[in-house]
Amino acid sequence: xxxxxxxxxxxxxxxxxxxxxxxxxxxxxxxxxxxxxxxxxxxxxxxxxxxxxxxxxxxxxxxxxxxxxxxxxxxxxxxxxxxxxxxxxxxxxxxxxxxxxxxxxxxxxxxxxxxxxxxxxxxxxxxxxxxxxxxxxxxxxxxxxxxxxxxxxxxxxxxxxxxxxxxxxxxxxxxxxxxxxxxxxxxxxxxxxxxxxxxxxxxxxxxxxxxxxxxxxxxxxxxxxxxxxxxxxxxxxxxxxxxxxxxxxxxxxxxxxxxxxxxxxxxxxxxxxxxxxxxxxxxxxxxxxxxxxxxxxxxxxxxxxxxxxxxxxxxxxxxxxxxxxxxxxxxxxxxxxxxxxxxxxxxxxxxxxxxxxxxxxxxxxxxxxxxxxxxxxxxxxxxxxxxxxxxxxxxxxxxxxxxxxxxxxxxxxxxxxxxxxxxxxxxxxxxxxxxxxxxxxxxxxxxxxxxxxxxxxxxxxxxxxxxxxxxxxxxxxxxxxxxxxxxxxxxxxxxxxxxxxxxxxxxxxxxxxxxxxxxxxxxxxxxxxxxxxxxxxxxxxxxxxxxxxxxxxxxxxxxxxxxxxxxxxxxxxxxxxxxxxxxxxxxxxxxxxxxxxxxxxxxxxxxxxxxxxxxxxxxxxxxxxxxxxxxxxxxxxxxxxxxxxxxxxxxxxxxxxxxxxxxxxxxxxxxxxxxxxxxxxxxxxxxxxxxxxxxxxxxxxxxxxxxxxxxxxxxxxxxxxxxxxxxxx
Numbered sequence: 209x210x211x212x213x214x215x216x217x218x219x220x221x222x223x224x225x226x227x228x229x230x231x232x233x234x235x236x237x238x239x240x241x242x243x244x245x246x247x248x249x250x251x252x253x254x255x256x257x258x259x260x261x262x263x264x265x266x267x268x269x270x271x272x273x274x275x276x277x278x279x280x281x282x283x284x285x286x287x288x289x290x291x292x293x294x295x296x297x298x299x300x301x302x303x304x305x306x307x308x309x310x311x312x313x314x315x316x317x318x319x320x321x322x323x324x325x326x327x328x329x330x331x332x333x334x335x336x337x338x339x340x341x342x343x344x345x346x347x348x349x350x351x352x353x354x355x356x357x358x359x360x361x362x363x364x365x366x367x368x369x370x371x372x373x374x375x376x377x378x379x380x381x382x383x384x385x386x387x388x389x390x391x392x393x394x395x396x397x398x399x400x401x402x403x404x405x406x407x408x409x410x411x412x413x414x415x416x417x418x419x420x421x422x423x424x425x426x427x428x429x430x431x432x433x434x435x436x437x438x439x440x441x442x443x444x445x446x447x448x449x450x451x452x453x454x455x456x457x458x459x460x461x462x463x464x465x466x467x468x469x470x471x472x473x474x475x476x477x478x479x480x481x482x483x484x485x486x487x488x489x490x491x492x493x494x495x496x497x498x499x500x501x502x503x504x505x506x507x508x509x510x511x512x513x514x515x516x517x518x519x520x521x522x523x524x525x526x527x528x529x530x531x532x533x534x535x536x537x538x539x540x541x542x543x544x545x546x547x548x549x550x551x552x553x554x555x556x557x558x559x560x561x562x563x564x565x566x567x568x569x570x571x572x573x574x575x576x577x578x579x580x581x582x583x584x585x586x587x588x589x590x591x592x593x594x595x596x597x598x599x600x601x602x603x604x605x606x607x608x609x610x611x612x613x614x615x616x617x618x619x620x621x622x623x624x625x626x627x628x629x630x631x632x633x634x635x636x637x638x639x640x641x642x643x644x645x646x647x648x649x650x651x652x653x654x655x656x657x658x659x660x661x662x663x664x665x666x667x668x669x670x671x672x673x674x675x676x677x678x679x680x681x682x683x684x685x686x687x688x689x690x691x692x693x694x695x696x697x698x699x700x701x702x703x704x705x706x707x708x709x710x711x712x713x714x715x716x717x718x719x720x721x722x723x724x725x726x727x728x729x730x731x732x733x734x735x736x737x738x739x740x741x742x743x744x745x746x747x748x749x750x751x752x753x754x755x756x757x758x759x760x761x762x763x764x765x766x767x768x769x770x771x772x773x774x775x776x777x778x779x780x781x782x783x784x785x786x787x788x789x790x791x792x793x794x795x796x797x798x799x800x801x802x803x804x805x806x807x808x809x810x811x812x813x814x815x816x817x818x819x820x821x822x823x824x825x826x827x828x829x830x831x832x833x834x835x836x837x838x839x840x841x842x843x844x845x846x847x848x849x850x851x852x853x854x855x856x857x858x859x860x861x862x863x864x865x866x867x868x869x870x871x872x873x874x875x876x877x878x879x880x881x882x883x884x885x886x887x888x889x890x891x892x893x894x895x896x897x898x899x900x901x902x903x904x905x906x907x908x909x910x911x912x913x914x915x916x917x918x919x920x921x922x923x924x925x926x927x928x929x930x931x932x933x934x935x936x937x
Contacts, residue, residue: 209235211246212253213271225264227413228257229406232330233271240270242326242360243281244297247304254307265413266311267406268334269318274344276319277327285354286509288500289935295497301326301360302489305333314416318409320402323347324384329360332369335416337395338409339387340402347395348384354512355505355884357473359496364488367481370394371442376455376477380470445482452478466757466884469499503894506935507886514873515685518713523704525697533620533649533706534558537613539636541565541572544653545625547681550576551710553606554583560619562610569609579682580604616643621706623651623675628776633662641666649702651675655726656777659692659719670696673703676723677712678878679769686877687712692719715874720864721784722777724871725878727859728888729765730781730789731851731914733774736762737794738911739844743834746812746822752844757882762848763812767805767820771795788855788914794830801829849891850904850915852881856888857918860931868931889931897925 215229230253232240240246257266270276288294308315308330317331320340328349331337339345349358349366357363358379367375374393378385387399400408441447452474459470472495480488499505534557538549541563549559549572561576563569584600608615616622622644624636633652640650650672652662663669674690687707691700700716707714717724739749740763750761766774778792798811803826805811813820827833838844856871865871872887885891892900901922907915924930 209233210252211235211240211249214253214256226260226262227265227267227410228260228263230257230266230268231271232269232277238272239275239278239322240272240327241278241281242301242330243284244300246281247297247300250304251307254304254311257311258307261312263313264417265313265410266315267318267409267413268308268315268330269406269409270320273320274342275321276317276323277330278322279325279327279350280360282354282509282512285356285500286506286513291497291501294500295493298359298493298496301329302493305330305361306485306489309333309335314413316409316412316416318405319345319347319387319396320405321345324350325358325362326360329358329362329365332362332365336397336412338405338412339390339396339399340405341387341399342402343386345387346384347387347390348382349379350382350384352380352467352469352473353382353508355467355469355502355508356499357469357476357492357496359492361489361492363473363476363492364480364485366395367477372448372451372477372481373441376451376474379473379477380455380459448481464755464757466504466882468502468504472496472499503935504884507890508883510869510886510890510932511873511876511883514869515713515877518715518870518873519708523697523701523716525699526701526705527698530702530705532709535619535621536560537562537616537619537622537640537644538625539563539622539640540625540627540653541569541609542625543575543679544677544681546572546575547579547679548623548625548653548677549607550579551681553580553603555710557606559607560610560615561607562613564611566611569611573607573609576607577604613639613643616640617645619644619648621649621651623653625653628654628656628773630657630661633657634665637662637672638665641668647671649673649699649706651703653677655773656722656780658721659690660694663692663694669694671699673699674719674723675703675707676725678725684878685713686725686874687714688723688725688874688878689714689716690719690723691716713873713877715865715870715877717874718862718864720862722781724859724865724874726777727781727864728852728855728871728875729879730778731855732848733762733766734778734789734792735848735851735914736766737792739847740794740827740830740832743832743836744838744844745835746826748838748841749844752838752841753848755841756845756849757885759880764820766795767811767813767815770805770807771799771811772804775799785858787916788858790914797830798826803829846903847907847911849888850900850907853888853892853900854904854915854918854921857892857920857931860889861918861920872932886932892921893930893932894935897921897930898928901925 211232211234213231215231217227234240315334317334317337319331319337321344323331328347349362351358363379370393390396391399397412398408441451456474463470476491476495480491536552536557537560538545539562541561549561552559561572580600580603584597622640624633626632626636637650652674653676654674655676659674663672666672672692673695676688676690678684678686689700689704689707704714722730736749746763750763753761775792775795782789782791802808803810806815809815812826814823860868860871868889872889875881876883876887881887901917904915904917
C-alpha cells in the first residue's frame, strides 16, 4: 500500500469544484514519519495532483486517527554516515515540499495530534494550517534536540510565517505548542475541535480560493508585524541584526558552545531571511548535511532511541491487559513523597499521603498544592481563560492526607519515601504488608539501601520492587526500577508500566549498592573532594565540570542533594567498594557543623534565595589552607570524568544494568552527564579505550588504587573493542 494517497471529493461546496485529500498513512508504522519511501510516494501523489488542472483545493491530512506526522525517520538519520548521502535526502525532501507549495490550487494542512519536525515542515509547505484543539495535538520543530536543524524547509519557512522572534524561540528551543498557542503564534490559522477539523479545512480552502484579485493565496497567513518592536525586528536590517546577535549570545551561554545545531540555525536564518526562498533552502541543506554526520547528532539520536526503548520496550512478565493502578498509598510526606504524590495525581491516580508527623504532612500537602497551582497558572496563560483551574481542583481532590494506614486495603500500589534507615523502612513495609491486598504492589524509593534486605522480613517478597525517583521529582525524567533477587517478573513489569504512565523513563537495574546512578556518581563526587584536598578551589572544581558540559559542578550537586544524604550514600558505598570509594570525612565534618547544603543555607556554598556563592569558611572548617591554580580546567575535569567512566565499566561488568546503552541513558537522565557526549561509556569510546586505560594507569601511579582500570576496560582495549561503537570526530 502507498504511504501517500490521493482521495477526490466531488463538487465540494465551499470551493465550487473538486477537492483532493492528500492522505499520509504508512501501513507499516503506528506513526507517520518522513523517510525515503514516504518521499517517493509523495512525489507520485504530487504528480497526480499536478495533472488535475480542474482541482480547486487540496487538504493534507493523516490517515491515522489522533496523529499527523511524527517527524523524519530517526532510524534513517542515525544510519547516515556520509555528508553527500544526507545532502541528497534533504534536497529531495525540499524539492518535494516545494512542489506541494507550488501547486496550482490552494492547500490546507489539517493537523490532528503530533505534528513535529518533518511533519510540521510538510504543513508549512501548505498555504494554510488548521489544528485540532485537543490535548493530543503538539506542533513544533524539535530538531535541535537531535543535534540538527529543520532541513526540509522549516528553518526557511517558519520565520516568514510567524516572524523572526517567534521562529527563533521555537527553532532554538525545540519546544512544541498546543493548538491554541500555535494559533496565537500564527503557526496555524485556526484551532478547532477535532470533529470539525476537515470541515474547517474545507472552509479555509474556500476562503483562499476567494482571495482578492492581485493577492496570492497565502496573504492571510503571511506574517505582518503588529507592534513597533516586531516591525523593527522583522522590517529593518538593524533590527534583525540585533535580534540575531542577542540570540547568538544567549545560545552560546546556554549551550557552552557544545551544541552546533542552534548556531547553524541562526546562520541559516541570518543568511536567508529576507532573501529569495531558494537561497535559504540551499543554506539549510548545506548546514543540516554537516550536522547529520556529526558526533553530537549521533550521540543525541542514540539517546533519543534509547529513551524510546526504555519507554516502550515490552518486558518479560508484562500483561498489557492488566488494569493500571488507580489508587496509590505514599508513606512519607517529605520532599520525595510529596513530589511522587503530586506526579501521581497529575496522571489521574488517587493518592493517600501518609505521615506520622502532622507538621510534615501539612508541609507535604502545601508543596503538592503549590506545584499544582503553579502548573495551572502556566497552563492558564496558554489555554482558554478559566480552563486550567478546574483541572487543578480535580487533581487536588485526588489526594487525601492521613496520619495512619486506614484505607490501605483499597490501594493498588504503595511506595515508601521515609528516611534512609533500614530498620525504619522495614517497619513500614511490615505494617503495609498485613494491611494491603495480596495482589497490591509494594515499592521503596530508597536511593542506597538494598532492596533484598528491605524485603527480607516480608511474607511475599515477590511483589516488592525498588522505584528510585530523583529530586526534583517533577523535573528529573529518570526512575531506576530496582529488581530484587526475589522480585517477580510481573511485579517489575507492572512497576515499569506505572513509571511510564507517570511520564518517567524507567531503567531496570539489579539490586546492588548505589544501584547505577549513585554508584557511578559517588567516585566522581569523591574525586572532587580529593581535588579540594590537593588545594584546588570550590569555584575551579565546579567550573571545570560545567565547562565539560555538566549542568552543575559536583560540589554544587552535593549542596543541592544535601550533605547529610551524600554522607549516608558515601558510607554505604565505601563499605561495598573500599578499594575504590573511601569515606568522605570532609562531608561528615560539614554535617557536624550544621552545614547541610541548600536546605540549611550553608554547605560548600552560601545560599541566599536562588543565588549561591562559595563560602571560604567551609574550606577553613575542613582545614584546607593551601590554595593553588589548576594547570587547566580540563585537567581537573579529566580526573573526575575518568572516575565516572571507570566505575561505569565496573557497573556494566557486574550486570547492574542490562547493557551499555541503558547505563549511558541512566547517567544522562539521572546525573546530568552531558548529552552531547552520549554518556560515560560512549564518551570513553570517543576517546579510545586504549587512551582511557593509559590515562587511568598514569593516574593510578600518581593518585592511588582508586584509578586502577576496570578489567572490562583493559579487556576491550587489548582487543580494540568498544562499549558502544561511538562515531569518530
